[in-house]
Amino acid sequence: MSFGRFFKLTVVVTSLALVYIHLQMQIIDLAYQGEAKDRQVKEFVEKNDHAFYAISKLKSANHIGGVLLAKNSDMQFAGPGDIVQVAMPGDFTDESLSYQAQPKRKTNLLLSLLSFTTPAEAGHPR
Numbered sequence: 001m002s003f004g005r006f007f008k009l010t011v012v013v014t015s016l017a018l019v020y021i022h023l024q025m026q027i028i029d030l031a032y033q034g035e036a037k038d039r040q041v042k043e044f045v046e047k048n049d050h051a052f053y054a055i056s057k058l059k060s061a062n063h064i065g066g067v068l069l070a071k072n073s074d075m076q077f078a079g080p081g082d083i084v085q086v087a088m089p090g091d092f093t094d095e096s097l098s099y100q101a102q103p104k105r106k107t108n109l110l111l112s113l114l115s116f117t118t119p120a121e122a123g124h125p126r
Contacts (some may be wrong), residue, residue, distance in 0.1 A: 003061060057063060 068076075
């Protein structure tokens with residue numbers, strides 16, 4: 001083997017080795033970046049949970065009652081004079097809104113014979 005051929009082969013093998021090492025370094029770098037993003041997402045989720053808890057705590061009846069009963073609060077409980085009666089048009093009774101007042105569905109006898117479920121399971125009134 002001549003020196004020129006050996007030199008060319010050495011350059012090609014060295015170049016391929018450097019490319020391979022560079023690709024492996026990029027793979028490892030991307031893995032570290034992925035782990036960093038996962039940590040950041042977990043941190044954001046944790047901060048979101050803390051913010052949700054803080055908002056829920058501010059909306060709680062205990063907190064609102066404490067603010068309401070504070071000495072310098074402009075809030076006050078609703079008194080009997082603050083309640084307004086609203087008249088509804090027509091008489092609505094529990095019977096008029098009940099299940100029996102709904103229009104009855106027509107059932108097909110052939111389809112009811114082919115059904116393998118009971119009418120209560122199928123949602124069909126009889």
